[in-house]
Amino acid sequence: MVKITDVARHAGVSPSTVSYVLSGKRTISQDTRLRVQASIRTLGYRPHAGARALASRRTQVLALVAPLRSGVNVPVIMQFAASVVTTARGFDHDILLLTQEEGEAGLHRVAESALVDGLVVMDVQLHDARLPLLQSLGQPAVLIGLPADPTGLTCVDLDFSAAGALCVDHLASLGHRGIELIGSPPQVYQRQSGYAARLAEGFRCAAGRHGLHARVHPCQDCPEAAQSLVRRLLTERPGLSALVVHNESVLRPVLSALADTGRSVPQDVSVVAICPDDQAEQAPVPLTSVTVPAEEVGRQAVELLMAKLDGRQVRSTTLLAPRLTVRRSTAAGARVLA
């Protein structure tokens, strides 16, 4: 194994000089720097991570706590994770992967054994049991999600409330007078993840502002539930003209059910989806949609964490503005046409 003393000898300098060339914490003459860098390359030197961590009290590793088992939303979780890893690498940090299931024990472990410099915690619930611990751990942390009381924490998430409102605004501007929201499974609302409720709240508020008829319908993650829900809605309100779908896994069945009952999109019914862009694009009729910007959420989380590690102050809550992409599933409602 090549060590710093080997490099120092090879370059004819002291170990500390090699260290400073690497860290840039001291000005080094051009000449010395080039010589040291050449030696590093020649010998193939890499600092020993453990030794570095011991001496500098920095590991260059961040923990990512992810819900690896939650059947739902797996693709989105992966997008977060990919974005977190990539962004962290851009800051010369690595990612240690912890599962949600390890719970508070895992947080204690990695923080207290100085395995990591900071934590990114995904899937934070409204009243998450880990919040007090995260406050007291003495390790900088960033949460993905928005707890009921974010005081003293750093949180990043999509502004789901604004997303709900955005869907309504778009449909209202097209002249629709009534909108039904097909939402997440009932458990998701109960689990108090917050995002489903926040979207529903933004949806309802915006509908109120526009004076629209609007209802929220939780829906199980299976095609059959979606189809029967759509049929029921069409029976109750044969003139139904606008649907917002906030449950990726039932998108296709919802569209099939509309087709089966003789409704065409967007001529008879306009549909807005909250889902990843690729799903919206691949639907039979490309869907007007609001996407969960997983890549951006992951990136911001790491950037905020790096800022905290640098001792910078950061805002407590970062809500990313939703963007609605108009595709071919929404069109003018009856009143506008009339």
Next chain:
Amino acid sequence: MVKITDVARHAGVSPSTVSYVLSGKRTISQDTRLRVQASIRTLGYRPHAGARALASRRTQVLALVAPLRSGVNVPVIMQFAASVVTTARGFDHDILLLTQEEGEAGLHRVAESALVDGLVVMDVQLHDARLPLLQSLGQPAVLIGLPADPTGLTCVDLDFSAAGALCVDHLASLGHRGIELIGSPPQVYQRQSGYAARLAEGFRCAAGRHGLHARVHPCQDCPEAAQSLVRRLLTERPGLSALVVHNESVLRPVLSALADTGRSVPQDVSVVAICPDDQAEQAPVPLTSVTVPAEEVGRQAVELLMAKLDGRQVRSTTLLAPRLTVRRSTAAGARVLA
């Protein structure tokens, strides 16, 4: 920060005794051991990971190289990852997450800076560019997947060839005389991941043994491609009675296409899927299926890696036997009924 000397003083022993209580590498009297353990608990002591790594040359961390961006198969990737993390924790190890994209540079980095004790590399291709590096790295590694030449490596995977054969055996035993395989997208065969080709090979061999008519049809990951493929097959062979589907993302469309053309499953057409069990169970007709045992593959990978870290010899290739679960999508073919 509580350190080992604090614990030693508190328990009235030397630091090395505390270390040996923790590692179990030396016999300690019952009395001393209990006293030290009590002090550890009282003071809330955790060994400093960096110091430990420096002194012992072991980090208790394994690297997991995962294809975080590959749109396809995301749920299976997550199952692997979850299983790897959980199993590793059972051996008191953590997981450092690397992306496929970092490529060989990432492997160099974590191995040479002594960040990890070993590597689990997912999604290994037939002629993977990383293989020579993995051989020369001097770090134990286990691959998930099966390269063309596994000599000197340690590999774990589902026995896809046996899986293909198993599907054929099952359908043949039901009296079917012709079987069509709806496979992965053409890119997957070209990318030489191996598994798609191995399944097709097992499928063809078994069909040959049984003297069956059998063909393999690559299929794009979109519903439209699946539907048109099914329609074409039914046109070419109106008597088609058995289908094997090795492409999770088109399962539903395939079933819809059968329904649309008036075929019922399993009365007219038997269907075997290679897919996760939950998907097979949730289909309109619960599907007879062969599952990718992601949990078991991940577990075995870590167990093999731990064995190598202990200096034990392990076999080069571990192919997990497929298991076929009979559900309601397969039934006797024409000849048997006649």
Next chain:
DNA sequence: TTGAAAGCGCTAACAC
């Protein structure tokens, strides 16, 4: 602009 040297907290060889 650079060097010397004192740790960082732990493990394991050596001594008893």
Next chain:
DNA sequence: GTGTTAGCGCTTTCAA
């Protein structure tokens, strides 16, 4: 069965 102590490889004062 237990203690003493010399490192592990690096960073960072302190000194020049």
